[in-house]
Amino acid sequence: MKAVLSKEVGGPEKLVVEDVPSPSYGKGQVLIRVKACGVNFPDSLIIQDMYQFKPPRPFSPGGEIAGIVEALGEGVHHVKVGDKVLASIGNGGMAELAVASQHTVMPIPEGMPFEEAAAFLMTYGTSYYALKDRADPKPGEKLLVLGAAGGVGIAAVELGKAMGLEVIAACSSQDKVDFCLGKGADKGLVYARELDKDAQKKFSDDIKDVSGGGVDIIYDGVGGAYAEPALRAMNWEGRFLVIGFPAGIPKLPLNLTLLKSCDVRGVFWGAAVARDPKGHQQNVAELFRLYKDGLIRPHVSNTYPLEQSADAIRELMDRRATGKVVVLVD
Known part of the structure; x- marks a missing residue:
């Protein structure tokens, strides 16, 4: 072969x-x-x-x-x-x-x-586990998806909408933002491909502006210099989901988690599947129903x-x- x-x-x-x-x-x-x-x-x-x-x-x-x-x-x-x-x-x-x-x-x-x-399986499985099992989502909460046009990102956009969240798609170009809006995102914003200190502050301000003050759940599939400014735009008792690091592994100032009383939660879908195969099977069955109902594709x-x-x-x-x-x- x-x-x-x-x-x-x-x-x-x-x-x-x-x-x-x-x-x-x-x-x-x-x-x-x-x-x-x-x-x-x-x-x-x-x-x-x-x-x-x-x-x-x-x-x-x-x-x-x-x-x-x-x-x-x-x-x-x-x-x-x-x-x-x-x-x-x-x-x-x-x-x-x-x-x-x-x-x-x-x-x-x-x-x-x-x-x-x-x-x-991998994109929707990861994003469903992240949002359903790790984020404790409540209908009407604001979800920020970093790298929203990628595989796991666009899955998070669709699933966030299916869960009744207000979805904000953050991407590196307007074309990608438009793609996400076409897949159900409520709002979008473009971030710079390289972030210095000034660009980081602008990115944080942009998140606050587009969300009306801050977000409740951050789905971070990018990492690098994007994580900290996103965390600075987190609402009280928000949840920051660690998904992946194509832009590098970030270092977060833990004083921000204290000031916002928020959580940083790791998302290791592969290990979760191995530890809880029954829970994984249930999640996949629910994902198949969402596919059948036309809510995700x-x-x-x-x-x-x-x-x-x-x-x-x-x-x-x-x-x-x-x-x-x-x-x-x-």
Whole structure:
């Protein structure tokens, strides 16, 4: 089978496409013929040895797949050969065949295309866990989404609206803000691509202006110099959700949390899934209902063939994507 391989530490330019043996599978595992693989920010980190997990090389990036069940290991009964499924696998998805643990494999809802299925679980799973389980949202509260036009960001915009929140989308360009407004955001603002002290103060003032004084929940999928000015625009007893750090890992002055009596809450969706699989299954069932009701739908902004997987990851790293980028394997 063909697979995209990380054989040495580095960026997308270090990836190669090679013919490799089909992966072996065992008890409690499912062999899936991959049709589509979602591209996510961790894919850019894992190939540079900058992610929490470092699989032994060579390995294929791609932790989110959709495809057809090829074979079943012992003890797998909830799906059968030929079923259309999606799965979260950590890595190994940018290949013609991939192996998934049975608890991560779920049938694709009726009418959901493979490319949407491959763009669904990680972004909506992360954002739903963040907002539902970590943010304690109350209808009418104000939600600020940083990096709102990206995969998890636009999922947070849609889910925030579905939860009855007032959603403010913050992006690096007006085109991205307009995209978010088209996906249901109530308001939007543009932040500078580089923030010095003056730009940080302006960003904080802009948040206060557009929100009418401050926000109750901050969904920070950007990090870097954007985190502190956002926190300065937090309302009393607000909740700051730590999602990711494409702009760098920020350092927050803890006196701000005291002055605002607010919380900083980490969001590690992957670990939460492993610790509470039943809660994860319940969340996914609720997400599928929201999809069926037309309240959420993955926005696949670009697709690439397997041989151009490196370009797909590069698009994400360069922050050019709006919504989700997907590699089509077949």
